[in-house]
Amino acid sequence: MLPYKNLIIIDKTSHIAVFKQIAVQFIGLIQKGKLLPGTKLPSTRALAYDLGLHRKTIMAAYDSLVSEDWIDSLPRKGYIVSPNLPFVKPRSYNSNGLSAYENEPGFIFDSLSSYINPSSPSKKHELIIDDGLPDTSLLSPGIMLAGYRKALDYPTLKKISTGWDLEGSLDFRNSLCHFLNQTRGIDITTENLLTARGAQMAIYLSASLIIKPGDKVIVSDPSYFFANMIFERFGAELIYVPVDHDGMCTEVLEELLKKHSVKLLYVIPHHHHPTTVTMSTARRNELLILIKKYQIAVIEDDYDYDFQFEYAPYLPLASGDHEGNIIYIGSLTKVLGAPFRLGYIVAAKKFIRSAAKQRLLIDLRGDVFTEQVVSGLIENGELTKLIQKANKLYRHRCHFAAELFAKQLGGIVQLTKPNGGMALWLQFKNDFPLAKVIANAKGLKIIGSVYSKERNSNFNAFRFGFASLNDEEIIKAIDILKTTIHK
Amino acid sequence: MLPYKNLIIIDKTSHIAVFKQIAVQFIGLIQKGKLLPGTKLPSTRALAYDLGLHRKTIMAAYDSLVSEDWIDSLPRKGYIVSPNLPFVKPRSYNSNGLSAYENEPGFIFDSLSSYINPSSPSKKHELIIDDGLPDTSLLSPGIMLAGYRKALDYPTLKKISTGWDLEGSLDFRNSLCHFLNQTRGIDITTENLLTARGAQMAIYLSASLIIKPGDKVIVSDPSYFFANMIFERFGAELIYVPVDHDGMCTEVLEELLKKHSVKLLYVIPHHHHPTTVTMSTARRNELLILIKKYQIAVIEDDYDYDFQFEYAPYLPLASGDHEGNIIYIGSLTKVLGAPFRLGYIVAAKKFIRSAAKQRLLIDLRGDVFTEQVVSGLIENGELTKLIQKANKLYRHRCHFAAELFAKQLGGIVQLTKPNGGMALWLQFKNDFPLAKVIANAKGLKIIGSVYSKERNSNFNAFRFGFASLNDEEIIKAIDILKTTIHK
Known part of the structure; x- marks a missing residue:
């Protein structure tokens, strides 16, 4: 034995x-x-x-x-x-044998690796510089827990389990609809609203309905990298329009619209990603005219609208006259924190219905639980309080970081203070070894967008998320960068 | 003024x-x-x-x-x-004007409407018969809240906010990996695991990597409707194989594999959806032989494996010798409840990596917050306790409902008691007016799968989710059906 x-x-x-x-x-x-x-x-x-x-x-x-x-x-x-064992080999997925699906070319984004570092565990005391994430310490655990307690209450849980609103839970859409109408200068009903997992899924769903292989899509240069990847995933040919200090160049845009039959325009008018530029009123007006003249579909990605902390916020393009051509996309992720992905699409009823059916295939029911919790936060005013508190804090941090960069690294870093958002766009001269400096910055871990000449990018710049850093951390980060540069 | x-x-x-x-x-x-x-x-x-x-x-x-x-x-x-108002029309999405994107044929599943009723609010006292959802009253709010409290703790929240594991949070994959190895007879590491929003997104991601327009995909007849829709979405031609009381007919399958070049096989060996049949050992062995002989990629959808409440559970096909060709898909949704969508894919490392990059485009970061909470439930044994408690209860409810149907509607309803899962498959004679009876069943709201001859289906049957109903509710439901039928 x-x-x-x-x-x-x-x-x-x-x-x-x-x-x-x-x-x-x-x-x-x-x-x-x-x-x-x-x-x-x-x-x-x-x-x-x-x-x-x-x-x-x-x-x-x-x-x-x-x-x-x-x-x-x-x-x-x-x-x-059993002498007739049906299973005699180790049931491991690590065999070197070929599997039928492994031979597939699949869909591999090799370019991705230069943008995302597979998250190696952070070393202790390492300071993380993100792409522009909120400060999660602002989220009150007590308030969130009260929300979770309510949503876990049996009748509520039963209701959200058996209810099946294709466009997202009705309670949440009601609250969100009211919130958007109050803050965005738009006039929509719940039928114009679909919830999604963050702005990312909202863009994916919209693009999946609009783009067919070979279609031309205009994006800014640079633009939000993960949106570009979606458009390319659906076979789009990307056409680039430069961004200057007034936002996307509408003059260049018009030339392109004259020349090409364009299916979709992707635009980020507030704190553009990655450059943080806010589009000027003049450009906005020109853009609205072009949208109507050329009748193109537009995705307006307004992912951090709620953080316009300088006086007098701009309203979204969607609040203008666009003849219904703008698909407006936003998210509460920048308010609540990266782990909470509540995005949404605002569009014509028919489009929303199609997008909802498309969502069904990808995410059968949506995150009705978190929707229920956040619906409560909107209703009891906690969401607005959180936004106000955050704006005050981020405004301070934005100024503090921008001024300290100017003081400490003025000759090397070029930046324009944004009028909102959560990140600075730090630009460096073409011959500045950005990737090398970032790699050598001991004690600093940059997890956001980095564009570097060394990696054949057209830009030599990176996003410095200030919102999640306190003054001390901002001082420390700039200090480390300075030391690394002057070594 | x-x-x-x-x-x-x-x-x-x-x-x-x-x-x-x-x-x-x-x-x-x-x-x-x-x-x-x-x-x-x-x-x-x-x-x-x-x-x-x-x-x-x-x-x-x-x-x-x-x-x-x-x-x-x-x-x-x-x-x-302003006399030069850029915006002069109402900023509503309800205008009748054409919007550029609204003219798109888009992607409308007209067939869908016969399967899903847009959730009209349930009437009070209306009894909901679902497709096979868990009883959410089993979920202890106290235990869940303890998990939420821990995840909301600042260092934890900060960690999951800034960490970015493309395949799902590492803590969760570690726990889940251990749980799967212990319960599924497989031997995987975290690199073989990708988390997704429910089995639905797991199927979507897998299909998106495998299927190209025109590819042939074999599914059972009937099969899980939303999986079929995904395959068709990617341009697949579906080929159907009948299901009998031993599961998918492997003899027919082999004939088809001889004739066609098949890209993918979709199979649900445990409590098949919708028929609840569990595949016999003989058929499993034949299937494993075919998979290797014809080197086809297989999606094994094992969405409610954890609910095999009759003695001696079957292990998944993925635990057999398949030379890595099986993509194993599961979900914790059937354990935790419909609002908590934690699905996963088990496959070869390379495939997981591609699927993770694909997921990035759809759901940038995944649900790391819920993952963190559920990771705790696995670690402290609460998930297993919940499964054990549920199995005991569902076993009773399954027998109770099956026997009561036999007693009360024996001549009309045909059903085979399943050896697990959460629903009965109630079959009716071809000339039985099923859709009419369901529509007329006052006090009953059927929200699950209904296949009816009146709607040109090949079947005349519906799924009766027993898991969420107590004895009293089962009695009431059968009573209402009986009264409606005999009216």
Whole structure:
């Protein structure tokens, strides 16, 4: 008899039934070839004694293995490892054998690796510079927990479990609709609204309905990288329009619209990603005229509208006269924090209905639980309070960081203070070894967008998310950068 | 002067700043044409008096409107509605004007409407019969709240905000990996695992990497409707294989594999959707042989594996020898409840990496917050406890419902008691007016899968989710059906 006592380890604190633990470990021994087909197993009595368990437990384990064809029960002979084992190789996915799907070219974004570092665990005391994420310490755990408690209440949970609003839970859409009408100068009903997992899914869904392979899509240069990837995923040909200090250049845009038949325009008028520029009123007006003149579909990505902390916010393009051509996309992720992905699409009813059906295929029910919680935060005013508190803080941090960069790295870093948002766009001269400096900045981990000449980008710049950093951290980050540069 | 006191309503309890409330309402008046271009606005002093507010508040509102070009400030004349208003039409998405994107044929699933009823609010006391959803009352709010409290703790929240594991949060994948290895007879590492929003997104991501337009995909007849829709979305030609009481007919499958070059096979071996049949051991072995012989990619959808409540559970096909060709898909949604969508893909490392990049485009970061919470539930054993508790209960409900149907509607309803899962597949004779009976069943709302001859389906059957119903509700449901049928 094999030393089963050493081969089969029972974890009595585990919540997996003991008989199942035994069965799974027998399967392991068979799979690994330690128990070959035809091998006789110990009697239930002997194994029970050996493992210090009740015999019935061993019988349950054996019965389970018999029913699965791993072992056979021979009359009067006991149990043997099945001689006709259907499964004889290790059930691992790490074999070097070819799998049918692995040969597929698939859909690999090799370019991605230069933008995202697979998250190596941060070293202790390493300061993370993000792409422009909110300060999660602003989120009150108490308020959130009160929301979770309410949503977990049985009648509520039952309601959101069995309800199935294709466009997102009705409670949330009602609250959000009211919030958007109050803050965005638009006039929509819940039928114009679809919820999605962050702005990302909202862009994906919209693009999937609009773009066919070969279609031309205009984006700014640079533009939000992950949106570009979506458009390319659907086979679009991207056409680039430069961005200057007034936003997307509408003069260049018009020339392009004259020349090409364009299907879609993607625009970020507030704190453009990555450059943080806000589009001027003049450009906005020109853009609205072009949209109507050329009748193009427009995705307005307004992901951090709520953070226009300088006086007198701009309203979105969608609040202007666009003859319904603008698909307005926003998100509460920049308010609540990166882990909470509540995006939305505002568009004509028919488009929303189609996008909702498209969403069904990707995310059957949407995040109705978080929607329920956040609906409460909108209703009780906590969301607005959070936005106000954050704006005050981010305004300070924006000025503080911008001024400190000017003071400490004025000759090297070029930046224009944005009128809102959560990040600075730090530009460097063409011959500045940006990627090298970032790699060598000890104690600093840059996880946001980096465009560098060394990586054949047209730009030499990176986004410095200030919103999540306190003064001390901003001082430290700039200090590390300065030290690294002057080394 | 217009009666601004009646036109502009200030909500002092609102958390929107008063100046902003005023500005937004002025924009509304301009948009609606109540204030025409060139109209003189009241002086700040007059309006302040009229509205009972401080003059500075009105000045802030006017400044905001000026900066947005809604109104002009004329030296010594005061404020007028801008004569060159860029925005003159109502900013509504409900206009009948054509929008550029609305003309798109888009992607409309007309067939869908016969499967999903847009959720009309349930009437009070109406009993909901779902497709097979868990009983959410089993989820302990206390345990969930403890998990939420931990995840909201600042260092944890900060960690999951700034961490960016493309395949899902590492903590969760570690726990889940361990859980799957223990319960599924597989041997994987976290690199074989990608999290997704429910099995639905897992199927979508997998299909998006495998299927190209014109590819042939084999599914059972009937099969999970929303999976079929995904395959068709990517341009697949579906080929159907019948399902009998032993599961998918492998003999027919082999004939098809001989004839066609097939790209993908979609199979649900445990409690097949919709028929609830579990595939026999013999068929499983035949299937594994075919998979290797014809080297086809397979999606094994094992959405409710954890609910095999009859003695001796089957292991998934993925635990067999498939040379890595099986993409194994599962979900914790059936354990935790419909609002919590935590699905996963198990596959070869390279495929997982491609699927993760694909997921990035759709759902930038995944639901790391819920992942963090559920990771805790796995670690502290609460998930297994919940599964055990649920299995005991569902086993009882399954038997109770099946036996009551046999007793009360034996001559009309045909059903085979499933060996697990959450629903019964109630079959009716071809000439039975199923859709009519369901529509007329007063007090009953069927929200799950209904296949009816009246709607040109090949089947006349529906899924009766028993897991979420207590004995009393099961009695009531069958009673209502009986009364409706015999009316």
